[in-house]
Amino acid sequence: MIRGRLTFSVMSQSSGSENPVEIPDVIPVLPLRNSVLFPGSIIPIDVGRRKSVKLIEDAIAKERPVIGILTQKDHRTEDPGKDDLYSVGCAARILKVIKLAKDNFSVILQGVSRFEVEDVEGNEPFLMVKVSPVPDPSATDVELDALVLNLRDAAKRVVKLMPELPKEAGALVDSVNEPGHLADLVTSNLDLEVNEKQDVLETFELNIRLRKVLQFLTRQLEVLKVRERINTQVQEEMGRNQREYVLRQQLKAIKEELGDLDDSGNDNDEFEEKIANAGMSEEAETVASKQLNRLKNMQPSSAEYTVTRTYLEWLVELPWKVSTEDHIDLDEVRRVLDEGHDGLDKVKRRIVEYMAVRKLKDDKKGPILCLAGPPGVGKTSLGRSIAKAIGRNFGRISLGGVRDEAEIRGHRRTYVGSLPGRVIQGIKKAGTNNPVFVLDEIDKLGNDFRGDPASALLEVLDPEQNATFSDHYLEVAFDLSKIMFIATANQLGPIPWALRDRLEIIEIPGYTRQEKKRIARKFLVPKQLEDHGLSSETVEITDEGLLEVIDSYTREAGVRNLEREIGSVCRGIAVKVAEGTSQPKEVVKSLQVQNYLGPTKFVSEMADRLSEPGVCTGLAWTPVGGDILFIEATKMAGKGKLTLTGQLGDVMKESVSAALSFIRSRSSQLGLGDGNFLEGVDLHVHVPAGATPKDGPSAGITMYTALVSLFTGIPVRADVAMTGEISLRGNVLQIGGLKEKLLAAHRAGIKRVIVPQRNMKDLIDVPEEVKSEIEIFGIKRMDEVLSLALTEPTDGLATLAREAALATAKENAMKPIAEA
Numbered sequence: 001m002i003r004g005r006l007t008f009s010v011m012s013q014s015s016g017s018e019n020p021v022e023i024p025d026v027i028p029v030l031p032l033r034n035s036v037l038f039p040g041s042i043i044p045i046d047v048g049r050r051k052s053v054k055l056i057e058d059a060i061a062k063e064r065p066v067i068g069i070l071t072q073k074d075h076r077t078e079d080p081g082k083d084d085l086y087s088v089g090c091a092a093r094i095l096k097v098i099k100l101a102k103d104n105f106s107v108i109l110q111g112v113s114r115f116e117v118e119d120v121e122g123n124e125p126f127l128m129v130k131v132s133p134v135p136d137p138s139a140t141d142v143e144l145d146a147l148v149l150n151l152r153d154a155a156k157r158v159v160k161l162m163p164e165l166p167k168e169a170g171a172l173v174d175s176v177n178e179p180g181h182l183a184d185l186v187t188s189n190l191d192l193e194v195n196e197k198q199d200v201l202e203t204f205e206l207n208i209r210l211r212k213v214l215q216f217l218t219r220q221l222e223v224l225k226v227r228e229r230i231n232t233q234v235q236e237e238m239g240r241n242q243r244e245y246v247l248r249q250q251l252k253a254i255k256e257e258l259g260d261l262d263d264s265g266n267d268n269d270e271f272e273e274k275i276a277n278a279g280m281s282e283e284a285e286t287v288a289s290k291q292l293n294r295l296k297n298m299q300p301s302s303a304e305y306t307v308t309r310t311y312l313e314w315l316v317e318l319p320w321k322v323s324t325e326d327h328i329d330l331d332e333v334r335r336v337l338d339e340g341h342d343g344l345d346k347v348k349r350r351i352v353e354y355m356a357v358r359k360l361k362d363d364k365k366g367p368i369l370c371l372a373g374p375p376g377v378g379k380t381s382l383g384r385s386i387a388k389a390i391g392r393n394f395g396r397i398s399l400g401g402v403r404d405e406a407e408i409r410g411h412r413r414t415y416v417g418s419l420p421g422r423v424i425q426g427i428k429k430a431g432t433n434n435p436v437f438v439l440d441e442i443d444k445l446g447n448d449f450r451g452d453p454a455s456a457l458l459e460v461l462d463p464e465q466n467a468t469f470s471d472h473y474l475e476v477a478f479d480l481s482k483i484m485f486i487a488t489a490n491q492l493g494p495i496p497w498a499l500r501d502r503l504e505i506i507e508i509p510g511y512t513r514q515e516k517k518r519i520a521r522k523f524l525v526p527k528q529l530e531d532h533g534l535s536s537e538t539v540e541i542t543d544e545g546l547l548e549v550i551d552s553y554t555r556e557a558g559v560r561n562l563e564r565e566i567g568s569v570c571r572g573i574a575v576k577v578a579e580g581t582s583q584p585k586e587v588v589k590s591l592q593v594q595n596y597l598g599p600t601k602f603v604s605e606m607a608d609r610l611s612e613p614g615v616c617t618g619l620a621w622t623p624v625g626g627d628i629l630f631i632e633a634t635k636m637a638g639k640g641k642l643t644l645t646g647q648l649g650d651v652m653k654e655s656v657s658a659a660l661s662f663i664r665s666r667s668s669q670l671g672l673g674d675g676n677f678l679e680g681v682d683l684h685v686h687v688p689a690g691a692t693p694k695d696g697p698s699a700g701i702t703m704y705t706a707l708v709s710l711f712t713g714i715p716v717r718a719d720v721a722m723t724g725e726i727s728l729r730g731n732v733l734q735i736g737g738l739k740e741k742l743l744a745a746h747r748a749g750i751k752r753v754i755v756p757q758r759n760m761k762d763l764i765d766v767p768e769e770v771k772s773e774i775e776i777f778g779i780k781r782m783d784e785v786l787s788l789a790l791t792e793p794t795d796g797l798a799t800l801a802r803e804a805a806l807a808t809a810k811e812n813a814m815k816p817i818a819e820a
């Protein structure tokens with residue numbers, strides 16, 4: 001390597017001067033370690049040996065002193081003699097001497113000319129030798145010129161490959177004209193062994209000397225080329241990870257200087273301790289240990305290091321053996337459940353049953369429940385109350401809109417940024433392996449080209465499989481069997497059959513009017529008062545006010561809108577309090593509710609709708625609870641055309657056709673004459689709320705009653721509603737959603753409800769409040785409805801109804817005999 005310090009003096013410039021340096025025949029010799037001085041070179045040396053110090057002190061006393069420089073054969077020799085030194089050296093002028101300390105000098109020497117030792121003249125006080133100068137020959141030839149050109153060209157290329165050299169280095173090479181001086185200049189600055197430099201010094205023939213130097217320089221040039229090629233390759237291969245490594249090392253150095261560096265050297269030891277204490281399964285512990293061994297052999301800057309470390313963190317942070325102890329006191333469980341929710345007896349009973357079994361058999365697997373019901377009835381919050389009641393942690397994930405199977409089972413680690421699925425994430429967040437885990441909106445799952453998440457849930461929710469649930473990210477089994485899964489849904493229809501088969505479905509109906517009032521009094525009003533900076537001491541919402549909000553401003557199965565309206569009342573009171581215009585205690589009654597909430601949003605349409613024949617009230621089931629349904633029929637002169645409007649589905653249209661066919665088949669019994677009573681008459685059946693699609697068979701009996709009322713001219717009672725599917729044989733068939741429909745009738749103020757006889761068994765689930773305020777009649781034949789629904793049935797209609805009722809009673813009496 002060429003040295004970075006390039007301060008050269010060329011002999012040809014001084015030799016041709018007016019005062020050339022004269023070399024005495026006998027000169028003192030200064031031994032030099034690990035270096036060779038060439039003519040024309042200027043080097044600094046430190047002098048500390050006794051004889052050397054004496055030589056310098058003696059030399060500086062003279063004018064223009066010249067000394068001899070000989071290189072030691074072995075640098076370890078402290079007091080070298082003639083045999084310890086090379087026989088060819090360089091005469092040097094002393095340019096400057098700096099005394100560093102006692103017996104210690106820094107001396108700057110300039111090489112003058114080669115010399116060869118002839119004899120030793122003395123050893124004390126320092127070595128004196130007789131020398132003969134060896135000047136470079138001045139002759140030249142073509143070969144020598146070619147060697148000079150090659151040497152100069154190679155030297156320039158070396159300079160270009162070494163950016164650390166000063167710009168003047170190339171010009172300095174060009175300024176040297178004499179071949180010997182050029183060879184000495186290059187050799188003195190090449191990174192060669194001492195014996196190689198000494199070999200050049202001892203070569204007096206210029207052609208041979210230049211060949212040797214050119215050989216050394218060519219070797220150096222090849223080394224530099226290879227280094228340059230390697231540097232280029234390294235720079236090209238250095239990507240984001242290498243840059244990140246450099247930055248991290250710099251950041252580490254900065255933190256070390258600031259004393260803010262965390263001791264991360266023990267990460268691997270911490271992982272070993274965490275793996276040992278995590279309580280993993282044997283399979284998981286084997287995988288974790290294998291990954292830890294891989295981690296130890298990785299560079300922190302590599303991408304794989306981060307992936308492996310994140311994977312290990314997930315493994316050691318999962319609650320493999322962390323469990324909470326269940327509350328086995330059944331009375332306490334009941335108290336906590338009642339404290340958090342009003343009603344919902346079926347759900348509470350199921351939880352108490354599970355805890356009773358846990359008391360008798362502590363290894364009982366967790367149940368997998370599905371709470372199905374309209375929005376706002378407390379399905380999600382019930383899961384939190386259950387967790388509190390049985391003393392478990394609570395976890396929840398929302399499945400609404402999830403379309404990717406990996407959301408459930410996780411992404412494989414080959415993907416960038418992969419993570420476990422939502423189930424494992426939720427368990428880690430819950431912190432135990434037996435939490436109450438709510439799968440919210442399970443009926444809102446979707447599917448597309450990324451997979452079917454509902455199918456991925458089959459393993460999660462199967463008690464026979466979830467003990468060995470394998471997430472794609474973890475790729476080891478995790479036990480889900482201790483978890484109490486609670487799914488929530490508004491509709492059961494969208495849930496695939498295979499998934500529904502794994503769920504214990506508990507249907508949660510809407511609340512009654514009195515239940516809503518109790519919930520508002522116990523939960524909603526105190527919560528809204530607190531949220532709006534009010535208190536029960538300054539604000540009182542009476543039962544009258546609450547019922548006004550329930551009846552006139554909400555029409556829902558749950559209590560979500562009820563809470564919003566109570567919040568609106570509280571905001572109105574808060575404005576008064578903030579303005580200083582409120583009473584010492586604001587009492588909210590029916591009138592005040594109207595002042596705060598404005599005109600009523602829902603009014604009873606029963607009187608207007610049922611004031612004429614052909615109008616009948618039915619009951620319908622919707623995803624948000626039950627609702628009442630008005631059927632309107634009218635006739636006009638025409639050609640027997642039937643028109644159906646109101647966005648009716650195919651099934652409901654078929655119900656109208658079946659009802660009309662049955663009426664035509666019994667026209668004489670109904671007092672309508674022969675079957676030609678429809679000649680010259682067009683019929684139009686309409687179901688209001690035309691913007692809402694409607695379908696289903698349960699409005700069949702309502703269609704029949706509305707048409708009979710139209711044809712006979714007898715109105716339907718205003719306080720009657722009905723539901724039931726019909727057949728052409730005149731039978732009333734079983735329907736679903738009876739509880740929700742009865743609750744809707746109760747909310748609408750209906751006093752009499754007619755249902756299929758086969759649905760009477762379902763009344764056990766209907767609240768007593770509803771059954772006590774509504775007359776519920778079960779019918780088996782279509783004709784039975786006439787005497788119960790029409791205001792003033794004719795004698796013929798009454799006879800038909802009695803005959804149908806007798807036939808039904810006779811069948812019921814014969815049923816035990818047939819069964820026997």
